[in-house]
Amino acid sequence: TGAVTYDPGFMNTANTKSAITYIDGAEGILRYRGYPIEQLAEKSNFLEVSYLLIYGELPTAEQLSDFDNLTRRHTLLHEELKNFFSGFPRDAHPMPVLSSAVSALSTYYPDSLDPFDPAQVERSTYRLLAKLPTIAAYAFKKSVGQPMLYPDNSLNLVENFLRGCFGVPAEPYEVDPDVAKALDVLLILHADHEQNCSTSTVRLVGSSQANMFASVSAGVNALYGPAHGGANEAVLKMLNELKESDMSPEEFMTKVKNKEAGIRLMGFGHRVYKNYDPRARIVKGLADDLLAKLGGDDELFDIAQRLEAVALEDDYFVERKLYPNVDFYTGLIYKAMGFPEKMFTVLFALGRLPGWIAQWREMMEDRGTKIGRPRQIYTGYGERNYPA
Numbered sequence: 001t002g003a004v005t006y007d008p009g010f011m012n013t014a015n016t017k018s019a020i021t022y023i024d025g026a027e028g029i030l031r032y033r034g035y036p037i038e039q040l041a042e043k044s045n046f047l048e049v050s051y052l053l054i055y056g057e058l059p060t061a062e063q064l065s066d067f068d069n070l071t072r073r074h075t076l077l078h079e080e081l082k083n084f085f086s087g088f089p090r091d092a093h094p095m096p097v098l099s100s101a102v103s104a105l106s107t108y109y110p111d112s113l114d115p116f117d118p119a120q121v122e123r124s125t126y127r128l129l130a131k132l133p134t135i136a137a138y139a140f141k142k143s144v145g146q147p148m149l150y151p152d153n154s155l156n157l158v159e160n161f162l163r164g165c166f167g168v169p170a171e172p173y174e175v176d177p178d179v180a181k182a183l184d185v186l187l188i189l190h191a192d193h194e195q196n197c198s199t200s201t202v203r204l205v206g207s208s209q210a211n212m213f214a215s216v217s218a219g220v221n222a223l224y225g226p227a228h229g230g231a232n233e234a235v236l237k238m239l240n241e242l243k244e245s246d247m248s249p250e251e252f253m254t255k256v257k258n259k260e261a262g263i264r265l266m267g268f269g270h271r272v273y274k275n276y277d278p279r280a281r282i283v284k285g286l287a288d289d290l291l292a293k294l295g296g297d298d299e300l301f302d303i304a305q306r307l308e309a310v311a312l313e314d315d316y317f318v319e320r321k322l323y324p325n326v327d328f329y330t331g332l333i334y335k336a337m338g339f340p341e342k343m344f345t346v347l348f349a350l351g352r353l354p355g356w357i358a359q360w361r362e363m364m365e366d367r368g369t370k371i372g373r374p375r376q377i378y379t380g381y382g383e384r385n386y387p388a
């Protein structure tokens with residue numbers, strides 16, 4: 001097998017070729033299928049971006065309408081799958097509920113599992129896109145002890161999800177268009193990010209020819225960690241702790257710089273962006289607008305801005321090229337929208353889904369893809385004899 005290259009964390013290893021997402025970390029550039037993220041965030045919508053990522057081109061009006069109908073028509077979960085939610089403890093974190101339910105989808109759709117049959121891949125694509133928001137809303141309802149609402153397919157994906165989370169059967173629910181728009185933009189910003197940890201996981205699992213549900217479920221689990229999607233929840237925990245403690249943001253930053261107990265400034269730093277994260281800039285703008293309108297937690301916002309101000313001036317952060325990433329301000333927006341912290345990473349998963357699907361499909365279309373199978377540098381014992 002020849003010489004093995006040691007590259008922990010795959011800092012320098014490209015595991016695949018891909019035509020989906022382009023990032024220039026030094027310049028702070030992010031493009032989906034060639035379109036700059038700033039233009040998509042301003043002019044497109046999450047459904048259209050999902051289509052773009054998965055099929056490679058912006059849809060015509062007719063293609064978009066077909067795609068919209070298809071994803072609206074498949075929002076219902078199988079009634080038996082509904083029972084599944086009652087098996088979890090009341091305070092279950094919604095991320096493991098989400099990954100378990102996504103994995104369980106494969107048991108209901110044996111007609112959608114063959115990764116090399118285009119019709120089956122289509123079916124698993126629209127089923128996942130349509131059902132993930134329903135699963136996420138059910139996981140939310142479970143955690144607050146309210147009844148789960150059947151989706152209302154007169155609403156679009158984002159509206160339906162908001163109603164599924166915040167609606168109750170006893171009252172009509174009115175979607176706040178500003179909240180729906182802001183959530184739509186946040187989903188666009190999270191929709192793909194080339195070979196990040198969860199996407200690489202989706203590809204690695206899929207490389208064994210595992211079906212799309214199994215691969216995406218693994219992606220959800222990879223996203224759960226605080227160094228990846230779990231960072232948005234961790235940021236809010238950090239801000240809350242600072243709010244409740246006597247420590248000033250400046251004192252906290254001294255601890256971070258001294259690496260006391262491995263504390264990191266959550267929502268800062270990125271493996272690829274070494275200048276700024278273009279998504280963070282858009283999120284900051286959204287936070288300014290939406291928190292003014294919804295009346296967010298001013299104290300938390302203030303702490304976040306003070307932390308950012310210290311970091312942007314401080315040698316520790318400047319030398320290491322650490323800037324706010326997409327997750328630094330998202331939590332404050334989600335909180336103002338009414339989501340509890342536990343749901344933040346679920347929202348990231350909803351956004352990342354089209355990216356996972358697009359990357360999985362790209363890999364499967366390339367029938368020559370080899371199974372992912374890294375090597376290692378062995379550091380254990382040489383041969384030794386079992387005691388006589």
Ligand code: CMC
Nearest residue numbers: 226227228229231264265266267268269270271320325326
């Ligand atoms: N706070 C304090 N120091 C940091 C931070 C931080 N947030 N991030 C990196 N560093 C330091 C780190 O200690 C190291 O210093 P030294 O060279 O003295 O050992 C240096 O910067 C390089 O860090 P690294 O861990 O080698 O960098 P990485 O590319 O492996 O890690 C990262 C990238 C995002 C995991 C990391 O920056 C981090 O843990 N950030 C906090 C968690 C976070 O916000 N994650 C969300 C990432 S964006 C959305 C997503 O992908 O999910």
